[in-house]
Amino acid sequence: MKVIVCKDYDAMSRKAGEIFAERIKAKPGLVLGLATGSTPEGLYAELIRMNKAGDVSFKEVRTFNLDEYVGLEPGHDQSYRYFMNAKLFDHVDIDKANTRVPNGKADDLASECAAYEEAMKAAGGVDLQLLGIGSNGHVGFAEPGSPSDGRTSVVDLTESTIKDNSRLFASTGDVPRQAISMGIGTILESRQVVLVANKESKADAVARAIEGEPTTDCPASFLQGHPDATFVIDEAAASKLKGEYERA
Ligand code: PGA
Numbered sequence: 001m002k003v004i005v006c007k008d009y010d011a012m013s014r015k016a017g018e019i020f021a022e023r024i025k026a027k028p029g030l031v032l033g034l035a036t037g038s039t040p041e042g043l044y045a046e047l048i049r050m051n052k053a054g055d056v057s058f059k060e061v062r063t064f065n066l067d068e069y070v071g072l073e074p075g076h077d078q079s080y081r082y083f084m085n086a087k088l089f090d091h092v093d094i095d096k097a098n099t100r101v102p103n104g105k106a107d108d109l110a111s112e113c114a115a116y117e118e119a120m121k122a123a124g125g126v127d128l129q130l131l132g133i134g135s136n137g138h139v140g141f142a143e144p145g146s147p148s149d150g151r152t153s154v155v156d157l158t159e160s161t162i163k164d165n166s167r168l169f170a171s172t173g174d175v176p177r178q179a180i181s182m183g184i185g186t187i188l189e190s191r192q193v194v195l196v197a198n199k200e201s202k203a204d205a206v207a208r209a210i211e212g213e214p215t216t217d218c219p220a221s222f223l224q225g226h227p228d229a230t231f232v233i234d235e236a237a238a239s240k241l242k243g244e245y246e247r248a
Contacts, residue, residue: 001223002230003210003245005238009198013042015248016130016196016232020047021056023128023192029060031120033129033187034088035140036065036080039196040130044088051092058094062123064116066131066140067181068102070109070154078168079104102152102180113152113180120186129190133197136160137205137218141181148214148222150183184222193226198234206233207240 006012020043024030034040050056065080074081081101089099100119106112120126131139136158142150143158156178157165166172187193197206209220210231223229238245 001210001226003238003241003243004230004232005245005247006232006234008234009042011248012196012198012232012234013046016040016043016194017046017050019194019230019232020128020130021050024056024058024061027127028057029062031123031125031127032061032063033126033182033190034063034065034084035130035132036067036083036087037132039132039198041087043130043196047088048091058092060098061094062098063094063100064120064123064126064182065099065101066129066187067179068104069176070104070178070180071176072104074101074103074105104176104180109154109180113154116152116180116182117186126190128192128194129187131187131193131195131220131223133195133202133205133209133220134161135164135201135205137208137220139184139187139195139220139223141179142184142187142219144217144219146184146216146219148188148216148225149185151186152180152182155179155181184219188222188226191228193223193229195220195223195229195231196233197231197237200236200239202233202237203240206231206237207242211242 068080072079162175169175208218214221214224
């Protein structure tokens with residue numbers, strides 16, 4: 001696993017942006033796995049800037065998001081479809097027909113999960129998967145306890161995730177209790193993974209993911225078994241690491 005420690009959030013976003021832009025330039029029809037949350041917003045702003053400058057095009061890019069809340073309409077301002085449109089898709093030259101976010105309002109959620117896996121397979125698999133990390137070590141909504149070979153499924157959110165995400169809802173009671181999420185097995189199948197993390201609040205989870213034993217208690221630790229995984233993190237998120245790592 002590669003670790004790149006950046007000075008601050010902006011430097012982390014620029015570094016991750018460079019990695020994504022280089023990969024898209026090398027393969028215009030790249031299949032991206034995308035993530036929501038506060039952490040990737042700076043990276044998405046970088047990609048928008050580069051797209052507007054004519055440095056990178058999303059015309060042929062296809063995307064699959066990691067997860068979506070169960071029960072929220074795509075137009076709900078806390079749905080992940082809404083987030084992706086607002087933070088990236090509406091501002092770049094991507095064809096929205098090539099962007100997928102699980103449908104958390106599907107009548108048959110199990111069929112939606114199976115269809116999502118099939119669609120990724122039909123696209124040739126994910127080339128580059130972006131991840132954030134929860135303070136409890138989750139990736140996507142693959143929460144602690146998730147099996148290392150798990151596939152896209154309906155998951156129950158942990159109390160810690162509900163608490164972390166309640167900042168975005170009117171009250172904790174409004175946070176959905178379930179989500180559709182890619183599983184660890186799905187994520188590990190992508191050809192390349194880039195995980196971004198900033199802030200002191202992520203330092204414990206980052207240290208467990210990089211330097212702890214791989215364990216279902218910290219789903220991100222299973223990335224140690226991935227052949228091409230890179231953590232791009234700021235100094236605060238790196239503050240509990242014991243080893244020496246590349247600095248950018
Ligand atoms: P955040 O969430 O980027 O909003 O901190 C990351 C996550 O929970 O995966």
